[in-house]
Amino acid sequence: MQQSRFLLVDFDGLLASVRTHMRLQPAVFGVGCSSEASPLDAQKLMALLSGQEAVACRRGVFYGRNASEERAFTAAGWELSKKPALDHRSLETLLKSNLADAGVCEGRQRKTLVLATGEVSVSVLKTLEAYFQASWRVQLYCLRRSGTKMVDRLRVEHPSNFQGVYLDRFMKELLREKPKDGVASTLEPSNQDEEEQRVASADGNDRFVFMDLDSIAGTLFKSSTLYQKVLGASSARDVRLNFRALTDRTCGSDPAKVKRQVVRYAKTNPHLAQGLLALHWVLKKQSTSNAVPSHLELLTQLIATNPDGTHKTLVLVMGDGRLDAVSKGLLAVLVAMQWRIEVHAWLDSLNDVFLALQGEYPTSVVVKPLDQDLSELVYLKQTDAAAPKAVKSSEIVSATVSTPGAAPVGLTAVPERGMGLELSRLQQQMHEMQQAFAALQTSSASWKATQQSEEVERRLQLQQDEFARRLHEQEEAFDADRHELTQKARDARLKHRLALQEREEMLTCPITQCLYETPVVTVCCGKTFSKAALDGLQGRDRSCPWCRQQRGFTTHLNRDMAILVQQYKAECDAFEEEA
Ligand SMILES: [Zn+2]
Structure with missing residues (x-):
């Protein structure tokens, strides 16, 4: 019989429950020992989980930012995938891809999934069902405190294919030996500095920011979990995006470094999109039937115009759910050209493309889940007066982005791979030429207009002069008439007076x-x-x-x-x- 074990570990969950376990028993484990970077010995854990059977793979998901901890696991032979956030469903992804890779058990094969984790979530449990259906055996290693409920349930549902192992009694054997003075602790700070330096070095980069608003807004409003993290929200309709916070986060603090700042949308309510204009975004409304998505346009343009990506960062504010193969290829090209890529997306809309890129190019690609700053980026809808200062009511108009159950937001028709690339290049070139032509036309038209207006002005001046001259003549003539009349009147009066005097004598x-x-x-x-x-x-x-x-x-x-x-x-x- 062919037997093989597939070792999968959620290190964050496992370490958290181990620490809790130790903290609750200070008499056994000592006070303060649980605060150590990693209480578990990666090697010993491996030995325990491997057992006597052949081991097909040893993989784990890990979020921790402690580089020396990560190095210790890797050195012990664990293949680690970095989680973009602590609560990202990376474990489910790993479980699914493992099953897809290894396939169902056929004939005399016996495959065992050995899963070590902390608390078992409902979605992990669902994923395990797929293993049972594929005739796998499942062993779950966890601490009694965090796993009893799930273990009991699985034992009942799958009595012959499931085995639950509580780690409590192995705890002392799994712990790392206390490091000799300062050996491990000196490693940690320097590694953290490295990490910080890597991030800091990208801070001065020119930023080319592209946002797919359909992805960002659509994911938020369709998610059944995101709004729950906003205090007081009872549905996705109660929450709003804080565009200013989103802009600050993605564009950085130095406006001079932002070379492009484009937002594309097709399904999002245009009123919502308009709110981004005030924050200097260039809006690109796309018809949903448009064959060449604008991010593809952007990528090809960046490659064509910026062959040297040193000190340049492409900031993608979007999920990768609908990225096509062309885009993936282009992203890899950009990395090869020394570009740095920064991805901001909701965990719900992150599939594997960006995370895989991050895994492959850890110094060039960084995924920054929006969920980590949810409290800043999303706020509870209130009366306009009470809304955050930065957000005008016009920015938060009720956004019926896309109705639930409708076709997913985003690119629909993606052209054939090679042709699509060529097509988008052509389209880009044509677009640029059109713009240049339009600019030319505008400038020549305005020149003509200037000429014409000068002529009109000249004629107008002539007319005005003529008018003034005639007016002057008329005034003079009138003055003469008036003078004559006055003179006549004066004479007449004089005569009248003389006549009166003659009569007076009589x-x-x-x-x-x-x-x-x-x-x-x-x-x-x-x-x-x-x-x-x-x-x-x-x-x-x-x-x-x-x-x-x-x-x-x-x-x-x-x-x-x-x-x-x-x-x-x-x-x-x-x-x-x-x-
Ligand atoms: Zn007389």
């Missing part, structure tokens, strides 16, 4: 030299005097002052003269008023 009493008052006329010589003046002048003889006649001197009222005096007075008043 209406003046010869005694008083004033206008007649109650004019009386003498019978003797027919002369007119003001009555009071005549009465005062006459002596006792009552003779006529004009002809000296005494006998029978009589007068009577000159009514006509009285009327003439009245008319004259009225005319004089009118003349004075005119003045």
Whole structure:
């Protein structure tokens, strides 16, 4: 009978439960020993899990950032896959790919999955079912405290193919021997420095940022788990993306280093996408039927225009669920050209492409799961007034990105591999030419417009001058007329005054030299005097002052003269008023 064991370990889960186990029994394990970098001896663990059968593989998933710990496991013969985040489902991925690689048990084969882990999640349990269906045997190594429930359940469901082993009683044998003074501890800081240096060295790079908004927003709003991590959210509809935080995280702190900042979307609500404009993103709305996805365009363009990727970082803000083979190839080309690649994505939308690239090129590719900063990137929908300051209400309009169950967001028709590449290059070139042509047209059009407007302006000026000249002429003519009229009016008035004066003389009493008052006329010589003046002048003889006649001197009222005096007075008043 052909027997083989497949050793798979979730080091994070296993180490966490081991530490808890030790912390709970200080009398046995000593105080403070559980805080050591790695309590387990990788070699001894391997020996325990291997047993007497042939071992087909020894693989593990590991998130820990402690480089010396990682090195110890690797040195002991474990093949480690680095988790992008502590809670990433890397174990499930590993289990699935292991089963896919090894296949079902046929004939006299007997394959055993030896799984060592901490708590067993429901999704891991589901994955194990596939092993049972493929006629595998499964051995689960865990601590009693974290595994009892699952072990009991599996023992009942698969009595002949399952074996649960509690590590509690092997604990003392599995522990690492205490390091001699400072041997291990001196290693750790230097390794951490290395890690920090690697990250820091990329900080000054030029950044070419590309975001697939459909992937980022779509994954958040479709996920059944992400919103649960936001306090107070009861569904995905309650949460919103903080675009400013997302931009700060992906574009970095130095705007001068950002060479491109493009966001592509096809299914996302355009109102939501508009919110990115204020944060300097260049929006690219794509029709879903577009054959050449814009990230492909971007990659080919970067390769064509930036053959030397030194000090350059391509920042992809997207999952890799729908990456085609062409894109994978292009990413590898970029790495070969010394580009650094940074990926920001939700764990839900990370499949294996980016993680595999990270595993293959650990110094060039880094995956930074958005989940780690969920509290910054996602917030609970509130009234607009209470929303985070950085986010305007226009940025957070209710985003029905894509209805659940609809076709996945993203690229639909991917062209044939080689042709697609050629096609996108051509399209890119044509696009650039179109832009240049448009720019040319715009500039020549504006030149023409300038010419025309100058001509119009010149003519306008001429017209204005002519108008001013004529206006001036008319004004002068008018002034002359007015002057003449004024002169005439003055003459007329003068004549009028002279005529009045002549009349006044005729209406003046010869005694008083004033206008007649109650004019009386003498019978003797027919002369007119003001009555009071005549009465005062006459002596006792009552003779006529004009002809000296005494006998029978009589007068009577000159009514006509009285009327003439009245008319004259009225005319004089009118003349004075005119003045
Ligand atoms: Zn007289």
